[in-house]
Amino acid sequence: xxxxxxxxxxxxxxxxxxxxxxxxxxxxxxxxxxxxxxxxxxxxxxxxxxxxxxxxxxxxxxxxxxxxxxxxxxxxxxxxxxxxxxxxxxxxxxxxxxxxxxxxxxxxxxxxxxxxxxxxxxxxxxxxxxxxxxxxxxxxxxxxxxxxxxxxxxxxxxxxxxxxxxxxxxxxxxxxxxxxxxxxxxxxxxxxxxxxxxxxxxxxxxxxxxxxxxxxxxxxxxxxxxxxxxxxxxxxxxxxxxxxxxxxxxxxxxxxxxxxxxxxxxxxxxxxxxxxxxxxxxxxxxxxxxxxxxxxxxxxxxxxxxxxxxxxxxxxxxxxxxxxxxxxxxxxxxxxxxxxxxxxxxxxxxxxxxxxxxxxxxxxxxxxxxxxxxxxxxxxxxxx
Numbered sequence: 001x002x003x004x005x006x007x008x009x010x011x012x013x014x015x016x017x018x019x020x021x022x023x024x025x026x027x028x029x030x031x032x033x034x035x036x037x038x039x040x041x042x043x044x045x046x047x048x049x050x051x052x053x054x055x056x057x058x059x060x061x062x063x064x065x066x067x068x069x070x071x072x073x074x075x076x077x078x079x080x081x082x083x084x085x086x087x088x089x090x091x092x093x094x095x096x097x098x099x100x101x102x103x104x105x106x107x108x109x110x111x112x113x114x115x116x117x118x119x120x121x122x123x124x125x126x127x128x129x130x131x132x133x134x135x136x137x138x139x140x141x142x143x144x145x146x147x148x149x150x151x152x153x154x155x156x157x158x159x160x161x162x163x164x165x166x167x168x169x170x171x172x173x174x175x176x177x178x179x180x181x182x183x184x185x186x187x188x189x190x191x192x193x194x195x196x197x198x199x200x201x202x203x204x205x206x207x208x209x210x211x212x213x214x215x216x217x218x219x220x221x222x223x224x225x226x227x228x229x230x231x232x233x234x235x236x237x238x239x240x241x242x243x244x245x246x247x248x249x250x251x252x253x254x255x256x257x258x259x260x261x262x263x264x265x266x267x268x269x270x271x272x273x274x275x276x277x278x279x280x281x282x283x284x285x286x287x288x289x290x291x292x293x294x295x296x297x298x299x300x301x302x303x304x305x306x307x308x309x310x311x312x313x314x315x316x317x318x319x320x321x322x323x324x325x326x327x328x329x330x331x332x333x334x335x336x337x338x339x340x341x342x343x344x345x346x347x348x349x350x351x352x353x354x355x356x357x358x359x360x361x362x363x364x365x366x367x368x369x370x371x372x373x374x375x376x377x378x379x380x381x382x383x384x
Contacts, residue, residue: 001381003029004037004077006068008084010044011054014276017195017298018083018110024196025081026052028374037075039068041089061089068093079381082107085160085167095163104384107164108193112293112316113153113177119221119292120146154181161189165384168193170296173317191380194322195296196373197365199305210245212344213284213308215277215299216291218253224290224313225255227337229262231288232269234341240349246270248284250277281306285354286347288340291315297322301368304328304361309354311343322368328360 005022009015013023026036030051038049041064043056055071057064072080072093080097084090085107098105112118124142125133132138157178160167167190169175175192178185212232216223232247247269249259256271263269272280277299287303289312297319300310310329312319313336323329330347332339347354366372 001079002035002037002075002077003079003081004039004072004075005052005081005083006039006090008041008087010040010042010046010056011038011049011052012044012046014274015044017295020197020298021108021110021195021296022081022083023049024198024370025374025377027198028196028370029377032374032378037071037077039071041087065089065093069096072097077103079103079384080105082164083110085109085164086156088159091159091163098163098165104166104381105164106380107160107167109160109167109169109174111295112318113169113174113181114316115222115293116149116153117146117180118316120149122221150181157182157185161186165189166191166380170194171318171321173321176317193376193380194368194373195298195301196370197298197301197305197368198370199302199365208285209283210242210348211280211284212245212247212286212288213250213280213303214248214288214290215250215280215303216289218249218251218256218259220255222292222294223253224292224335225253225259226262227290227335227340228259228288229266229269231290231337231340231344232263232266234337235344235348238341238345240345242348243268245348248272248280250275250280277302278306281308284308285358286311286344288344289313290340292334294319300329301365305365307358307362309347309357309361311340311347313340324360324364328357328364 005026007018007022009019011019011022013020022038026038030036036052038052039055041057042059057067080103082090094105120142124138124145128138169190169192172192214228218225220226235241249271252274260271281303287308287310293316300322310323312331313334314320314331315334320331325331330343332343
């Protein structure tokens with residue numbers, strides 16, 4: 001079978017969640033004997049890829065559309081996996097190809113459909129002058145903007161449904177989000193399909209340190225990274241806090257320098273920038289996530305595969321389906337920094353509980369191993 005992925009970013013699994021998903025699935029499909037192709041709008045530095053033929057655009061959409069049309073009609077893939085179904089430039093080519101070929105087109109929606117809904121109030125406050133930020137005007141404007149967003153998003157979802165044979169979302173929570181925008185969406189067109197992950201088998205867990213770990217893009221809008229220094233300060237002030245714990249933060253982004261300033265006097269906190277997280281997974285014990293929303297949160301499963309216990313805001317529905325609150329993770333009322341700090345300190349001081357949850361975390365992550373998720377994809381292919 002010929003399987004072709006298309007996406008905007010170049011194929012570097014260390015540069016983002018979509019790239020990592022494509023990399024893992026393409027590798028597994030190739031291992032299972034399929035011919036795999038990856039087409040990207042952008043080109044850039046990436047690892048050598050020996051399991052798929054990679055075709056890169058030049059970042060110009062006019063050229064990209066010409067190139068994609070050339071390659072898709074030349075390769076004639078049996079399955080096209082569109083990792084960027086909101087991108088109209090891709091869809092115009094797919095419509096043309098789908099109308100004359102036997103290929104099946106699968107769209108993958110990689111983010112929470114509530115990615116804007118969950119932050120609309122903060123979005124509006126940033127638009128307004130200080131004296132209007134906490135007034136009825138701010139609340140009413142948020143309602144109006146959200147309504148306009150709902151109308152626009154519904155239109156986009158209907159276009160995606162017309163263009164593709166199947167649309168994948170990651171959890172049942174995403175289907176509930178979908179119904180908010182499109183109450184009578186065609187259920188036969190939508191599937192729940194989890195993301196795969198692959199553990200770096202060369203990095204062995206051992207010599208764990210008393211380390212709290214954050215991995216993610218350093219941006220306030222989605223990740224709420226400015227909560228991190230507040231939570232850490234509350235952890236340190238807790239009467240039961242032990243001084244032998246450290247806090248490692250991995251990632252870069254537009255708010256990195258400001259975040260560094262907030263941690264300026266902290267000697268137990270280190271911001272490492274963009275780096276391979278596997279060595280840090282291997283030595284850490286607790287993984288903290290403060291995001292307002294995520295797609296599938298690949299980093300959560302990567303951390304669990306190393307036995308890290310997740311402590312996260314219960315801010316979006318998908319997370320509660322991926323992890324098990326109270327068993328292999330602790331989900332805290334959204335944006336409750338006091339509660340977050342208390343739960344972290346509880347785990348720091350209860351080795352028996354931490355060890356038990358660590359074993360459960362490893363077990364939970366195994367459900368999402370690439371070969372198991374690939375099997376689910378093959379079941380989907382057989383239905384088309």
